[in-house]
Amino acid sequence: MELPRYHRMRRALYHLEGSACAACGGRFFPPRSVCPSCRKGDLAPYRFSGRGTLYSYTRVGQAPRGFASLAPYDVGMVRLEEGPLVTAQLSDTEGVDLAIGMPVEMVTRTLRDAAEHGYIVYGYKFRPLLRP
Amino acid sequence: MRDVGIIGIGQTPVAEHWGRSIRDLAVEAVQAARQDAGVERVDAIYVGNMLSGELAGQENLATLVADAAGLLPVEALKVEAACASGGAALRAACLAVASGAHDYVLAVGVEKMTDLLTDGVTAALATAADADYEAGHGISFVALNAMLMRRYMHEHKARHEDFAPFSVNSHRNAARNPRAMYRHEITPEDFMASPIVSDPINILDSAGICDGAAALLVAPASEARRGRRPPVRIAASTCATDTVGLAERKDPLVWQSVADSARLAYAQAKMAPKDIDLFEVHDAFTIVSVLSLEACGFADRGSALKLAAEGRIAREGDIPICTLGGLKGRGHPVGASGAYQLVETVLQLRGEAGEAQVKGARVGMAQSVGGSGSVAITHILTV
Numbered sequence: 120m121e122l123p124r125y126h127r128m129r130r131a132l133y134h135l136e137g138s139a140c141a142a143c144g145g146r147f148f149p150p151r152s153v154c155p156s157c158r159k160g161d162l163a164p165y166r167f168s169g170r171g172t173l174y175s176y177t178r179v180g181q182a183p184r185g186f187a188s189l190a191p192y193d194v195g196m197v198r199l200e201e202g203p204l205v206t207a208q209l210s211d212t213e214g215v216d217l218a219i220g221m222p223v224e225m226v227t228r229t230l231r232d233a234a235e236h237g238y239i240v241y242g243y244k245f246r247p248l249l250r251p
Numbered sequence: 252m253r254d255v256g257i258i259g260i261g262q263t264p265v266a267e268h269w270g271r272s273i274r275d276l277a278v279e280a281v282q283a284a285r286q287d288a289g290v291e292r293v294d295a296i297y298v299g300n301m302l303s304g305e306l307a308g309q310e311n312l313a314t315l316v317a318d319a320a321g322l323l324p325v326e327a328l329k330v331e332a333a334c335a336s337g338g339a340a341l342r343a344a345c346l347a348v349a350s351g352a353h354d355y356v357l358a359v360g361v362e363k364m365t366d367l368l369t370d371g372v373t374a375a376l377a378t379a380a381d382a383d384y385e386a387g388h389g390i391s392f393v394a395l396n397a398m399l400m401r402r403y404m405h406e407h408k409a410r411h412e413d414f415a416p417f418s419v420n421s422h423r424n425a426a427r428n429p430r431a432m433y434r435h436e437i438t439p440e441d442f443m444a445s446p447i448v449s450d451p452i453n454i455l456d457s458a459g460i461c462d463g464a465a466a467l468l469v470a471p472a473s474e475a476r477r478g479r480r481p482p483v484r485i486a487a488s489t490c491a492t493d494t495v496g497l498a499e500r501k502d503p504l505v506w507q508s509v510a511d512s513a514r515l516a517y518a519q520a521k522m523a524p525k526d527i528d529l530f531e532v533h534d535a536f537t538i539v540s541v542l543s544l545e546a547c548g549f550a551d552r553g554s555a556l557k558l559a560a561e562g563r564i565a566r567e568g569d570i571p572i573c574t575l576g577g578l579k580g581r582g583h584p585v586g587a588s589g590a591y592q593l594v595e596t597v598l599q600l601r602g603e604a605g606e607a608q609v610k611g612a613r614v615g616m617a618q619s620v621g622g623s624g625s626v627a628i629t630h631i632l633t634v
């Protein structure tokens with residue numbers, strides 16, 4: 120029963136909301152309550168644009184428990200245009216030759232097996248940019 | 252702080268021990284270490300383990316082991332630092348003896364992985380990553396390392412075959428270790444023909460799932476000198492941390508926790524990389540060996556593959572690594588691996604490594620890494 124987990128993460132999962140530090144201007148995803156750069160604690164929610172480029176990627180064939188219905192699936196690390204890196208599943212990659220540096224954008228998709236808990240968990244994934 | 256020495260070691264063979272439980276394995280290693288030392292007294296036991304709750308359905312593990320080994324009512328605590336848990340157990344034992352809190356302390360690393368099917372083990376291993384922002388998105392531990400490897404190959408224009416020497420070296424050394432799991436040599440051609448797990452990582456880039464336990468008995472160095480075994484001194488014991496989420500680092504290809512723990516260890520031991528006779532690297536994947544050698548000062552950024560290609564990591568080289576097979580060849584029972592690395596370093600320094608002996612080894616470094624470089628524990632041992 121991980122419903123509370125996904126509920127409390129909803130802003131990050133649906134809106135790619137991280138944090139911005141009022142003291143040093145640093146922007147972070149996932150959200151933090153203490154700034155890892157200047158170590159101050161004055162952070163406010165910050166919503167990222169969802170646009171970025173592919174830093175690296177791979178394909179998961181041997182899915183962990185809870186992801187079997189999606190396998191095989193591509194995952195990547197995305198360098199957001201605001202700076203941070205995000206690790207996520209990739210979407211809409213069929214027939215696409217993935218490459219480091221390719222532009223990608225955030226979409227909302229099913230994150231894991233629905234059968235596991237009896238409800239669908241939605242969240243961010245990234246797909247190759249449709250209209251550059 | 253008192254100087255600390257290792258006076259006894261013990262280990263089970265690394266294998267798929269279908270017939271043996273987590274407590275059976277831990278007790279065998281503990282008894283072997285006590286017998287090796289010829290010492291009855293144990294003041295405390297620290298059990299390094301990552302996944303007993305997930306894989307064996309057992310927490311309260313240290314008490315279970317203390318009881319099963321006939322050590323009640325001694326202090327017993329489990330120490331967890333993901334795949335670095337075995338190294339963490341020795342770190343805890345070292346602190347306890349150095350501080351004067353205890354005199355004779357057992358450090359045990361144990362893991363029992365083969366009771367579950369692969370999807371369960373894959374999910375369990377992913378608990379070393381960020382549960383909300385990595386594992387919760389179906390990012391397996393292999394996938395994180397695969398993305399690192401692809402990025403490394405991109406930045407340094409490396410080919411997959413350039414990583415082969417690491418796996419070839421580990422298997423060559425494992426073939427000379429009677430307790431290793433994969434006691435067969437492989438060729439670079441075998442490496443390239445191996446099936447892909449998560450592109451570019453293939454089976455022979457990766458350490459396998461298995462069971463095992465290893466133990467070390469530590470005591471003040473003054474006692475160690477009076478022991479029945481050649482005394483081995485702990486010249487450095489350090490731990491450093493980095494973000495759990497791989498993506499949250501300035502540069503994921505710089506393993507800062509590894510660099511920090513090595514730098515602190517060199518300072519403690521008053522040594523430099525050139526003084527190290529052998530290095531037990533945490534070769535869970537070939538890319539981990541590469542990033543660790545670079546972070547620890549044995550190779551400049553982007554040049555660890557060259558170090559391997561030139562044969563310098565072999566037993567006869569100037570910086571032998573994974574001398575009894577490493578995680579790849581000996582096997583990687585995750586929470587036990589750090590303890591195996593240390594037991595093997597002691598064997599080398601005592602001159603008891605048999606066919607795998609590094610000639611004239613007097614200084615050995617063992618490094619255990621948890622998560623994707625998020626925690627690193629480094630020990631330097633000397634004779």
Ligand SMILES: [Zn+2]
Pocket residue numbers: 140141142143144145154155156157158159
């Ligand atoms: Zn700040």
